[in-house]
Amino acid sequence: MIKDTYCKSRPENRRIIANIVKIMKTMRIPIRRFLFLAGLFLLTLQSYGQQKPNIILILADDLGYGDLGCYGQRMISTPHIDSLAAGGMRFTNYYAGCSVCAPSREALLTGRHTGHTYIRGNFLTDDEEDPAMPDEKQTVAELMKSAGYRTGLFGKWGLGGEGHGPETQGFDSSFCYLDQIKAHNYYPPYLYETGRRVMLPGNAGEARGTYSHDLFAEKTLDFIRGSKPGADPFFLYLPYTIPHGAYTLPPDTPYAAKDWPQQFKVYATMISKLDRDVGRIVQLLREKGLADNTIIFFASDNGANMGFARFFGSNGKFSGSKFGLYEGGIRVPLIAYWPGKIRPGQVSSHVTAAWDFLPTLCQLSGTRAPRNIDGISFLPALKNSRQPEHPFLYWEYYNYNYNWYKPGNKLPRNYLLNAAVRYGKWKAIRDNLLENPDAPVQLYDLETDPGEKKDVAAQHPDVVARVQRFFRSSSIADPPYFPYAPDTAAPLHVFRVSSPAETKALLHYTPDRIPFVSSHRGGPTLGYPENAIATFRNTLRHTWSIMEMDPHYTRDSAIVVMHDPTLDRTSTGHGKISDHTLAELQQLQLKDVHGNVTQYKIPTLDAVLEWAKGKTLLIMDQKDVSVEVRARKIMEHHAEANVLIMAYTFEDAQKCYALDKDIMMEVFIPDRAAAEKFEKTGVPWSNVVAFVTHGEPKDSGVFRYLHERGVMAIRGSSRNIDKQYTGGEISKQELLEGYRRIIRSGADIVEADLGIEAGQGLGPIQVMQGTKKKFFDHAAQ
Incomplete structure (x- = not known):
């Protein structure tokens, strides 16, 4: 077998093999055994002598099937990309992984269609970033690395935020946006280089000094410059952001004289700018002597938006656009260029999809593709060999409802909108699945009806x-x-305490301390306002947390919970709480931290106290409600096991203790001198949690002093790292490390504006350790 294989692959060696056989017969050496060993040795030499190709995969963002000259475009100039097609192979039946970016990218990198991917639509998590593709997902970059490739990514990742970037999924080098929403801004304040946030001074303060795509193009060229013929091969994945919106550019458009709306001039310029940089890549490969051993793929992540489809014919002859599974949303360009290996000027009608890239690149690199994938290598089509075909292709698309948290919203946060199948010449679609989960199959014959105009399902049951x-x-x-x-x-995540004694035991300092989060005002986030029960509950979905609340009087002496005495954070946007009755306030809706009006109302203090029982501990701030009134409210609701009163003065602490010996208090104790003074008040340390500082304590020994008396100590983060993070000055990882530093400094509780993030920083494993484990539980409520 080896003899036949070697001779077929190298016919010129048949004479050599024949001569060796004669020698072996003369020497009476078993010919079969010798041929096996010799053939194996020769095959090894042959394999060793073949250099693996460099691989460049360029993925445009929202570029339609008809946006390139080689696919019929007449208004936008793309000479360099057209040259790739003329010198290689152009596919007419290539499909993107999905009709939006994130699932399309996962399909490409993992070899699985969207019925099997983790991400099946663009989605905004509670952390306001893309969902992270799980680490256990095996990507083509990881497979390339295992085959000895140097790997790089420049452009848009879109498959996870900080700590879940390209560097965690097989890429040695990267310079990119992590989040696809932030990639709408071409003048970002920062980007990420191999997991590290890099500030862009030219864009500080919303300046427009550094255009992100230009950085990606230069990083690409630098990566190629670092290679040379005979060196380790490279895999370069270039998910560039253009021509995706927002549609902004440096003022150098070649289409300025056109009588077009400005948006279309920018779109065309973006495509021409991309074309220019493709030309620069090819030219550098030639200068470096790498061109003949580098295969370049050019494709798009999904179809173009409808506006460009109408103006430029961006989606060619096909119906639909981005966000849909008709052909215009998913059939996109694919060009393969490999001088000397792919015959120039070919057009392939082979039906292939983004999930075929992984097995194709594995075959190119000589590594084995995983078994549990949906892709089929299309390398045989590139070599004009017998090409296996898919029995069918499948897509599904989940639509994200960006208004899910707004008043009057009736739709779920996301939902399956449509699904599609390509089966031979047939295209089947099930559309509007939210309105009709049993929507009938629409069927189109793409050979006679590529625009999907005539549903022929009734004729072909x-x-x-x-x-x-x-x-x-x-x-x-x-x-x-x-x-x-x-x-x-x-x-x-609940505190399982049912009596004041258990609360005191939970908050008593022990050497095996458990770090807590005090979620300032509930840790509001997108869709959730400050000091609302829904916000408290949302935080408890993510971490064990103490909640801080802020009580205020209304005009009719009811007590409501809201951060400040004005109505700036409600749907009226003006006035004071004390100017309204409770009935009037109940007509208002609260705003989230981004100023969006939500569906939630201002809660009463009574409602919050009753809700908290068996779920969390509350810290009741002072605001305009006296300490005596707050203490009596706690007593009225028998809530001593669930509430701590903020006592700004030692006198307030004494008043509370005089009213109820079970009441716990948070008292400001910044140093040992204050602690020594507090000891003279007669209030037991067992009733106290100490707030020390918002920054670094001036007296570092205060933590030890408090701990010796069994008192847990609080340090705040809202005025330092929380503020720095929300202002974009530090990264998510730096924020989480900041919370851990607070605990390492000696504090036991972090008072954070960002309660969910603080919980992530401290970690559930730490929370569940120690003798106090009995006080923590999960509740299904």
């Missing part, structure tokens, strides 16, 4: 029956985002 089986068998559940499990389905 046999085809419909078959594609319905494909729809039923092609999707597996992959929580938590698609479909999204609402917060109400997640368990609460």
Whole structure:
């Protein structure tokens, strides 16, 4: 077998093999054994002598099938990309992984279609960033590394935030946006270089000094300059952001004289700018002597937006656009260029998709593709060999409802909108699945009707029956985002205390201390306002947390919970709480931290006290409600096990203790001198948690002094690292490390504006350690 294989691959060696056989017969050496060993040795030499190709995969963002000259575009100039097509192979039946960016990218990198991917639509998590593709997902970059490739990524990642970037999924070098929402801004304040946040001074203060795509192009050229013929091969993935919106540019558009709306001039310029940089890549490869051993792929992540489809014919002859699974949303360009290996000027009608890249690149690099993928290598098509075909292709698309938290919203946070199958010449779609989960199959004959104008399902019931089986068998559940499990389905992280004695035991300092989070005003985030029960509950979905609340009097002497005495954070946007009755306030809606009006009302103090029982501990701030009134409210609700009173003065602490010996207090004790003074008040240390400082303590020994008396100490983060993070001055990882530093300094509780992030920084493993484990639990409420 080896003899036959070697001779077929190298016919000129047949004479050598024949001569060796004669010698072996003369020497009476077993010919079969010798041939096996010699053939194996020769095959090894042959393999060793073949250099693996460099691989460059360029992925444009929202570039339609008809946006390139080689695919019929007449208004936008793309000479360099057209030259790749003329010198290589152009595919006419290539499909993106999805009709939006994040799932399309996962499909490409993992070799799995969107019935099997983790991400199946663009989604904004509670952390206001893209969902992170799980670390255990094996990417083509990791496989390339295992084959000896140097790997790089420049452009848009879109598959996870800080700590979940390209560097965690097989890329040696990267310079990119992590989040696809932030990639809308071409003048960002920072980008990420191999996991590290890099500030861009030229864009500080919303200046427009540094255009991100230009940085990606230069980083690409630098990466190529670092290679040379005969060196280790490289895999370069270039998910560039253009021509995606927002549609902004440096003022150098070549289409300035056109009588077009400005947005279309910018779009065309973005494509021409991309084309220019493709030309620079090819030219550098030639200068470096790398061109003949480098294969370049050019594709797009999904179809163009409808506006460009109408103006430029961006999606060619196809119906639909980005966000949909008609051909215009998913059929996109694919060009393969490899001088001397791919015959120039070819056009392939092979039906292939983004998930075929992984097995194709594995075959190019000589490594084995994983078994549990949906992709099929299209390398045979590139070599004009016999190409295996897909029995069918499958897509599904989940739509994200960006208004899910706004008043009057009726739609879920995300939902399956449509699914599609390509089966031979047939295209089947099930559309508007939210309105009609049993939506019928639409069927189109793409050979005669590529624009999907005529539904022929009624004429072909046999085809419909078959594609319905494909729809039923092609999707597996992959929580938590698609479909999204609402917060109400997640368990609460609760403090399981039922008496003042248990609360005192929970808050008593021990050497095996458990770090707590005091979530300032509930840790509001997107869609959740300050001091609302829904916000408290949302935080408890993510971490064990003490909640701080702020009581105020209304005009009719009811007590409500809101951060400040004005109505700036409600739907009226003006006035004071004390100018309104409770009934009037109940007509208002609260705003979240971004100023968006939410569906939530201002809660009463009574409602919050009753809700907190068996779930969390509350710290009741002073505001305009006296300490005596606050203490009596706690007593009225028998809530001593769930509430601490903020006592700004030692006199207030004495008043509380005089009213109720079980009441716990948070008292300001910045140093040992203050602690010594407090000891003279007669209030037991067992009733106290100490707030020390918002920054570094001036008296570092105060923590030890308090701990010796069994008192847990609080340090605040709201005025330093929280503020720095929300202002974009530090990264998420730096924020989380900041919380850990606070605990390492001797504090036991972090008082944070960002309660969920603080919980992430301290970690559930730390929380569940120690003798106090009995006080923590999950509740299904």
